[in-house]
Amino acid sequence: MRTNSRGFTLIEVVMALFILSLVLSSTLFAVHQYADERLRIRDRILANQVAWNHLMENYQYSQKLASRSPGDSLKTKGVDTQGGQDWRWEIKVEKAMGQDLYRHEVQVSLEGSDNFQSSLAVYLVGK
Known part of the structure; x- marks a missing residue:
């Protein structure tokens, strides 16, 4: 009597499960990295929005800078x-090279963090 079994051996099943676990763990790692990167990008975009908002506010009030003495800087x-x-944002305005030219620098970070998420600088002409 001859039996013709057509199943997988234990070694084949173990190897298949091992390969499947490697694929799933690397996929999980990639998804985790993607989620972390999305959070970093979101924070950077929000920090840039805060910086641009304050630069535009400074631009609206840049006429007040002309009355200051040339060596002054404003924080x-x-x-x-x-x-x-x-x-947390910090604006530093200082006189740049040239007549009536001011450098406005905004640095933005999350409250409680020392690392800046965004740093923007523009040059505005005082009137």
Whole structure:
């Protein structure tokens, strides 16, 4: 009597499960990295929005800078809420080379963090 079994051996099943576990773990790692990168990009975009908002506010009030003495620099700090998070911002305005030319630099970070998420600088002409 001859039996013709057509199943998988234990070694074949173990190897298939091992390969499947490698594929699934690498996929899980890739998904985790993607989620982390999305959070970093979101934070960077929100920080840039805060920085641009304050640069535009400074631009609207740049006429006041003409009355200052040439060597002065101005620093302003504050906290804004954007996207449900508190963002610490700091604006530094200083006289640049040239007549009536001022450098406005904004640095933005998450409240409680020392690392800046965004740093923007523009040059504005005082009137």
